[in-house]
Every structure is written in structure tokens, then in C-alpha cells.
Amino acid sequence: MDIFLQQIINGLVQGSIYALVALGYTMVYGIMGLINFAHGEVVMIGTLVSITVVGLLIGAGMPAGLAGLCGLVVAVLVCMGLGWSLERVAYRPLRGAPRLTPLITAIGMSIVLQNLAMILWGRNYLTFPPLLPKVSFELAGTHFTLVQVAIVAISAATMGGLLLLIYRTKLGMAMRATAQNPAVASLMGINANRVIAAAFVIGSALGALAGVMVGSYYEIAHYQMGFMLGLKAFTAAVLGGIGNLAGAMLGGVLLGIIEALGAGYIGDLTGGFLGSHYQDIFAFVVLIGVLMFKPSGLFGEKAGDRA
Template identity: 50%
Template sequence: MSDFFQFVVEGLTTGSFYALVALGYTMVYGIIRLINFAHGDLFMVGAFIGWTGLMVLASAHLPLALVLLIALVAAMTATGALGLLIERLAYRPLLRAPRLSILITALGVSLALQNGVLLIYGAGFRTYPHVLTHTGFELHGVQITFAQIGIVVASLALMLALYFFVHHTFLGTAMRALAIDQDAARLMGIDVERLIQLTFLLGSVLAAVAGVMEGLYYTQINFFMGFVLGLRAFTAAVLGGIGNIPGAMAGGILIGLLEAFGAGYVSSQWTDVFVFGVLIGVLVIKPTGLFGERVVERM
């Protein structure tokens, strides 16, 4: 039984990373009905910028907490700016174009980000400093580290903050109105372009946070990490109901648990089969996901 709960702890930790990235997918889709396949690569870019910040500050003789904070803020700022740039140059000119055009553009942006990082940092792995210790406690045979608790708590806090922003602020209300009908929102005086930019900014910042946390936890990053995690985070968004913020968080946790149980009880080589099998099953049985609502397409 202790193995079962150990897999739960590991699944919650991994699922927290998926959930943060899935929030970006679900926000962009909820606003402009775009599956932003480049979003996983923003997660990867955030991880590399955080690593760069830590390497630059390694010899600065600053307190460790301050170094981590500076690296995290740098990753959030740079990745957020990159998300805004992508929206402005790649997506905005195609918002009125056929969906296939913007989808192909998203795949192109993904490849551009991957190869850009490959040219700058190379194909090898980069190693984060081992700043997160594996200290923790044992509960009925289950090993729980303080790093795992911090990751799960931070992810839940960010999700709750985003949910509060969307549902209890003026800008959040405008974003929800925009998600329902862009033309009507524009007629009501809502700055549609600025809200779309804000959506990309928030999603990119969350992806950067997830990238830095994963780098600190697993210590190794590479240029291809965003593609694989992005697909799993997209699966999490679909499972929870893409366009639904709590659904994205729940979907990320469920995918993390499924991956942990699959690796623990069967084999780690079959985890992709389990994860993407769930994606196929959800699309066939309940395309709107666990918490999603059916959306009426407007022509």
C-alpha cells in the first residue's frame, strides 16, 4: 500500500508541472479558440532562461533565495515578453484567417523556438544547480520531500490566483466576455487586442514558472523538453475541459497520477501509451472533457 501512496506523491508533483502549462493552453483556447502548440516550448525557454540566470549569478555571493528569485523573475519577464512577441507577429495577423492557417503557424513557431534554443545552447543537456534538497519526512512508509510539497502548493496557489483574477476582477470579466463573443465585446468598448495580449502574457509567465521549477526539481533540461511536456499538458487541458481553469488543473494532476501509476505498476516505457490513449478516449467519448461545456461555433 505504501507504493500506491508513493506513486500518488510523485504523480501530484509531476502533474503540477503539467497543470501550469495546461492553464496556458486553456486560457488561449478559451479566448481565441487557438491550440497554441508553441506553448510547451515557452515552458522550455523559461527553463533555459532560469538556468542562464542561475549560472550568471552563481559567483555573485548573494543569498540563495535572492538568486532563485532573480532567476525566476528574469525567466518570467523574458518568457512573457516572448509570448507577447509571438502573439503580435505570428498570431494576430491570422486571427481572421481559417483555423488551419493559424494552427500551422503555431507548429512553425514551436519548431522555431526549439531550433533557436538548439543553436544558442546546443543539443546537450544543461544541469541546474542542486539547490533543492531531498530532505523531508516519512509518513507510513511514504517518502515526502519539502520540495514536492512546495511545488504542489505553488501550483495550486497560482491556479487559484488565476481563477480569482478571471472571475473576480474587471479585466477577468472582460476576458470572459471576449471568450463568448469578440465582436460584441468590441462593440461594448473592450480592447480586444490588449486582452488577447494579456492572455498570452499570463500563459507564458505560468509556463516560465513551471519550466524553472522543473529544472530545479529534475536538474536536467534540454531543447526538446517542451515538445513532450507540451503534448502531455495539452492532453491534460483536453481531459479537464479545454477553456476551463479548474479543469486544466485537475487534468494535469490526473495525467501526472496516470503517468506515475503506469510507470510504477507496468513500465515507464508505456507511459506515453497510457497518456495519449486517454487523449483518444476523451476525444471519442466526451470531447468537451470532464468539466468543459459544449461551445456553439459561430460562423
């Protein structure tokens, strides 16, 4: 029972991060039907930029917490610019092209960004300086750290803010309208290019936040880290129903918990044959299962619903 609760908590932390990244996939897909496979790399760039900034500031004598905040701000701004440029340079010229073309371009951009990061930050693992004091709490037989609490709290607050933005502001209304019917949205005076750019910029900002969280949670980063994280977040978006915001949030948290429980029990279930380092297979079992049995995901809209 203790393991069970403990793994739920671990899964919630990891799942919050998946959810933030999954939102980036789902917002872009909802508005333009594109799976931006370079999104995982945007997250990775967010992590690496924050490592550099935090390292410099701590080296200059700034307290770790404040340096972390500055690192976060810089990473968010850099990733927003990166997301905006990706759309402008790689995807906008392909508007109206067959769907496969931008998809392949997205994979290409992902490779470009990985290599760019390798050139800038090298091939080695980088250590992420601890940003928060290593305090841990004990509750009902489970342990958790301050970093874990911060990740879940900040994710929840950010997602709440995103929902307010999408459901309570004019920009959000324009984004929802464009997702439902771009031609009629333009009749209302909504500039589709701006709405699409906004989806990329907002998604990338969430990705950067997730990147800083991953970095400070595992205290390690690498130019290839975006690949697996991106695939899992994409799985979370599909699980929730791609294009659906609440779906991405729930899908992320669920996937995190499934993975954590799987990792916690896989040893017992296979009599020690498979260990917890096989945890990655759960995400893909989930992906295959969703695609086979409910391709529209938990909250997915019918295919014909996208105008």
C-alpha cells in the same frame, strides 16, 4: 499500498506542473480558439533562461535559494515578453484566417523556438543547480522532498491567484466576456487585442513558472524538453475540457496521477514485459480515450457555446 500512495504523491507533483502549462493552452484556446502549439517551447525557454541566470548568480556567490528566485523572476519576464511577441508577430496577422492557418503557424513557431534555443544553449543536456536543500520527509510510509512540497504549494497558490484574477477583476471579466462573445464584448468597449495579448502574457508567465519547477525537479534541461511536456499539458487541457480553467487544473493533476500510477504498476501488470520508462504512453492513451468517448472533456462546454 505504499507504492500506491507514493505514486499518488509523485503524480500530484508532476500533475501540478502539467496543470500550470495546461492553463496556458486553455486560456488562449478559450479566448481565440487557437491551440498554441508553441506554448511548450515557451516553457522550455523559461527553464533555460532560469538555468543561465541561476548559474551566473550562484557563480557570483549568491545563495542558491535567492538565485533561484531571481532566475524565476527573469524567466517569467522573458516568457511574458515572448508570449506577447508570439501573438503580435505570428498570430495577430492571421486573425480571421481559416483555423488551420494559425495552427500550422503555431507548429512553425514551435520549431523556430526549438532551433533558437539550440543555437543559444547548445544540443547538450544542461544540469539545473539544486535550488532548495535536499530535505526529505516521511509520512505514512511515503517519502517526499522539499522541492516536491514547494512545487505543489506554489502551484496551488498560483492557480488560486489566477482564479481570483479571472473571476474577481475587471480584466478577468473582460477576458471571460471576450471568450463568450467577442463582438458584443467590443460593444462594451473591450479591446479584443488587449484581452488576447493578456491571455498570452499570463499563460506564458505560468509556463515560465512551470519551466523553473520542471528544471529544479528533474535537475536537467534540454532544448527539446518543451515538446513532450507541451503535448502532455495539451492532453491535460483536453482531458479537463479545453477552454475551461478549472478543467485544465483538474486535468493536469489527474493526468499526473494517472501517469504515475501507470508507471508504478505497468511492470506488475505486464509481468515485467514493459517497464516504467513506458510511462509516456499513458498520457496518449488518455488523449485518445477522451477524444473518442468524451471530446468535450470533463468540464467541457458544448461546441455551440462558444459564440
